[in-house]
Amino acid sequence: MSVTLKPNLIDVDEQQLIFHLHNEQISYILGVETGNVLAHLYFGPRVRGYHGERRYPRIDRGFSGNLPDTLDRTYSKDDLPQEYGGNNTGDYRQPAAIIKAANGARTVDFRYQDCRLEAGKPNLTGLPQTYVEDEDEAQTLIVTLVDDVIDITLELAYTIYRDRPVITRSARFINQSEEMVDLEKAASMQLDLPTQPLDAISLPGSYARERQLTRQRLHRGVTQFESRRGGSSHHMNPFVALAEPQTTEFSGNVMGALLIYSGNHQFSLERDPIGQTRLTVGINEYNFDWQLTAGQSFQTPEVALVYSTDGLNGMSQAYHQLLRERVARGQYKNELRPVLINNWEATYFDFDADKIQSILDAASPLGIEMFVLDDGWFGHRNDDNSSLGDWSVNRKKLPAGLADISKRTHDKGMRFGLWFEPENVSADSTMFKEHPDWVLGVPNRGRTLSRNEYVLDFSQPAVVDNLFEQMTAVLDEVPIDYIKWDMNRNLTEVYSPHSVSDQEGETSHRFILGVYDLMERLTKRYPQILFEGCSGGGGRFDAGLMYYMPQSWPSDNNDPVERLRIQYGTSLVYPISAITAHVGTSPDELLGRSTTMAMRSAVAMSGTLGYELDAAKLSAADREAVQQQVAFYKQHRRLIQYGTFYRLESPFESNTVAWMFVSPDQKEALLYTFVILGAVQPEPHITKLAGLNPDQNYVEEATTEVYGGDELMQLGLYTTPVQTSDFMAQIRYFKVQD
Ligand code: DGJ
Numbered sequence: 001m002s003v004t005l006k007p008n009l010i011d012v013d014e015q016q017l018i019f020h021l022h023n024e025q026i027s028y029i030l031g032v033e034t035g036n037v038l039a040h041l042y043f044g045p046r047v048r049g050y051h052g053e054r055r056y057p058r059i060d061r062g063f064s065g066n067l068p069d070t071l072d073r074t075y076s077k078d079d080l081p082q083e084y085g086g087n088n089t090g091d092y093r094q095p096a097a098i099i100k101a102a103n104g105a106r107t108v109d110f111r112y113q114d115c116r117l118e119a120g121k122p123n124l125t126g127l128p129q130t131y132v133e134d135e136d137e138a139q140t141l142i143v144t145l146v147d148d149v150i151d152i153t154l155e156l157a158y159t160i161y162r163d164r165p166v167i168t169r170s171a172r173f174i175n176q177s178e179e180m181v182d183l184e185k186a187a188s189m190q191l192d193l194p195t196q197p198l199d200a201i202s203l204p205g206s207y208a209r210e211r212q213l214t215r216q217r218l219h220r221g222v223t224q225f226e227s228r229r230g231g232s233s234h235h236m237n238p239f240v241a242l243a244e245p246q247t248t249e250f251s252g253n254v255m256g257a258l259l260i261y262s263g264n265h266q267f268s269l270e271r272d273p274i275g276q277t278r279l280t281v282g283i284n285e286y287n288f289d290w291q292l293t294a295g296q297s298f299q300t301p302e303v304a305l306v307y308s309t310d311g312l313n314g315m316s317q318a319y320h321q322l323l324r325e326r327v328a329r330g331q332y333k334n335e336l337r338p339v340l341i342n343n344w345e346a347t348y349f350d351f352d353a354d355k356i357q358s359i360l361d362a363a364s365p366l367g368i369e370m371f372v373l374d375d376g377w378f379g380h381r382n383d384d385n386s387s388l389g390d391w392s393v394n395r396k397k398l399p400a401g402l403a404d405i406s407k408r409t410h411d412k413g414m415r416f417g418l419w420f421e422p423e424n425v426s427a428d429s430t431m432f433k434e435h436p437d438w439v440l441g442v443p444n445r446g447r448t449l450s451r452n453e454y455v456l457d458f459s460q461p462a463v464v465d466n467l468f469e470q471m472t473a474v475l476d477e478v479p480i481d482y483i484k485w486d487m488n489r490n491l492t493e494v495y496s497p498h499s500v501s502d503q504e505g506e507t508s509h510r511f512i513l514g515v516y517d518l519m520e521r522l523t524k525r526y527p528q529i530l531f532e533g534c535s536g537g538g539g540r541f542d543a544g545l546m547y548y549m550p551q552s553w554p555s556d557n558n559d560p561v562e563r564l565r566i567q568y569g570t571s572l573v574y575p576i577s578a579i580t581a582h583v584g585t586s587p588d589e590l591l592g593r594s595t596t597m598a599m600r601s602a603v604a605m606s607g608t609l610g611y612e613l614d615a616a617k618l619s620a621a622d623r624e625a626v627q628q629q630v631a632f633y634k635q636h637r638r639l640i641q642y643g644t645f646y647r648l649e650s651p652f653e654s655n656t657v658a659w660m661f662v663s664p665d666q667k668e669a670l671l672y673t674f675v676i677l678g679a680v681q682p683e684p685h686i687t688k689l690a691g692l693n694p695d696q697n698y699v700e701e702a703t704t705e706v707y708g709g710d711e712l713m714q715l716g717l718y719t720t721p722v723q724t725s726d727f728m729a730q731i732r733y734f735k736v737q738d
Pocket of ligand 1: 374375486488534535536553555
């Protein structure tokens with residue numbers, strides 16, 4: 001019998017104390033420097049081995065101190081590239097951790113102690129994370145550092161996957177002392193990159209304008225991307241990429257850092273006086289103070305690092321696969337996602353069973369597969385001023401209850417979905433009247449209202465249990481196939497009336513842990529339910545949520561021009577199967593802009609398709625168009641949702657936008673082109689395709705023309721027909737010639 005041993009992924013040189021994590025694509029190297037300081041040596045394309053070329057050059061740098069009790073003036077922690085810098089011991093750059101000891105000192109100095117290797121990847125209890133399905137697909141290096149004055153041990157975990165250009169990192173603090181310490185900052189990772197020009201690519205935004213891809217050259221000083229809002233936020237996604245300046249969508253080196261977390265986050269990039277760049281990623285230190293009592297440990301969230309030598313598309317594709325295959329869980333992670341219709345923009349709060357029936361009657365012949373009943377079905381909610389927290393059906397509106405709506409939907413051969421907003425409560429609700437102390441708030445201070453709601457204190461287990469009971473009461477009684485989980489405000493007065501006052505710095509993290517706990521319990525109990533994340537549109541579109549919910553609503557903005565940018569930016573990290581996209585009305589409900597059905601549908605058919613309109617009010621022409629869209633989408637849905645996605649031309653740079661989907665075997669492709677504004681004399685525009693097999697010929701379905709894959713990628717295609725009007729969209733399907 002012959003056994004094939006899979007090659008080792010981590011080399012440990014026990015003499016030199018060099019650790020080399022490698023696979024076919026990447027290498028990550030770290031080592032122990034003078035004084036047992038853990039140094040960063042390399043992250044990039046795979047190298048076979050390491051021969052000491054990154055040993056840090058010694059030079060006396062004035063005003064940078066040296067290690068205590070040594071006479072070597074040429075070695076300083078202030079410039080040494082490190083893996084996890086301390087505080088107040090001569091490294092003046094951003095610290096990775098700040099720990100206040102019992103004596104009030106905030107001095108942190110971690111030194112190497114030892115290391116161990118583990119097969120696969122250890123579980124981070126209570127947190128979302130990447131995982132392995134088979135122990136052999138990854139290996140983990142755990143490096144133990146210690147600050148022996150405050151007696152805290154730090155375990156840095158590094159996992160490398162065998163077949164992905166991915167390293168994951170996280171940190172765990174263990175208090176070995178007899179006293180309590182305050183963790184005031186506990187980054188998940190830090191990494192010091194050598195001197196070189198770098199661009200930071202981030203995803204800032206706002207409500208209804210999420211994830212606007214932004215690229216900026218890093219200059220001296222600190223550039224910070226963060227959320228202090230209690231959620232990952234519309235305003236700054238928990239992701240940053242560092243690209244060499246010449247990197248494009250298709251070529252060049254880029255490294256991504258994605259925090260798998262849905263709460264306050266902080267990405268800081270410090271370009272030091274000699275041009276080195278320190279990247280620090282983790283929970284935001286803002287209002288953070290975790291009391292680590294004797295013997296206790298604190299586990300940080302995880303960061304997924306990706307390295308691509310194939311430009312931004314290469315990085316995005318690695319993230320898409322990772323998030324789809326090793327973050328998303330449950331039966332839907334590889335399943336085709338249903339085409340849905342949602343009643344929100346069709347009815348808002350003004351619906352009854354007849355109205356819903358009319359939508360069902362109109363939607364089902366169009367091929368739409370699921371109806372989602374949005375906000376307003378519970379308590380006495382007729383607008384957004386009441387009833388959050390009272391999760392039982394509004395019998396005035398729906399006298400026969402939810403079971404009746406579910407049955408009506410199922411009778412039409414469609415699945416039934418329902419909206420919840422579990423984390424908030426209305427002042428006008430039974431829950432708030434009975435449990436005013438279940439709400440975040442600071443004694444003797446007013447509570448900030450937002451959309452007329454308060455935030456429930458999910459750091460209290462009793463609150464989480466109550467929501468679990470209320471939701472399971474509905475879900476056990478009514479056949480429900482899908483849940484849209486909304487969250488319509490940010491956190492304020494982040495104080496838990498039930499914790500002792502000096503634990504306040506823990507509340508925002510404990511809040512998110514409570515949210516994860518509820519999500520874990522519900523998704524485990526109802527594996528047949530498809531969950532979709534939402535937060536006033538895309539306020540919590542992050543990898544943390546993807547661990548529980550394989551898809552998410554990226555924005556309330558359905559205007560297709562705005563959506564081009566939102567979906568383009570979102571695709572930088574998140575897979576297409578996770579990005580839901582609905583055809584709205586024209587004029588658009590939020591923006592009021594009138595656009596073509598062709599553009600609205602092509603943008604929506606670039607994600608997980610749905611409709612956000614009253615199907616009963618569609619014109620005959622639009623009905624026919626929708627029927628065709630749904631049929632076309634179903635035919636190509638696997639290619640769209642699970643194919644390889646290429647961004648070709650950016651809506652942030654040009655009036656013509658293009659992207660495409662290629663099947664994993666390169667036998668099929670869909671090319672989408674959009675021309676936003678028309679022109680009297682349009683310039684001829686050529687789009688070059690990507691990801692095809694250059695040696696194969698492809699037939700374009702609509703024209704039956706045959707082109708070589710090499711031609712499509714090198715010569716490209718004109719955008720035709722040449723149109724002078726606004727909002728043109730075209731989808732072209734290509735298949736390998738038999
Ligand atoms: C915000 C969501 O993004 C919308 O789709 C809708 O569900 C409303 N909330 C309902 O209040």
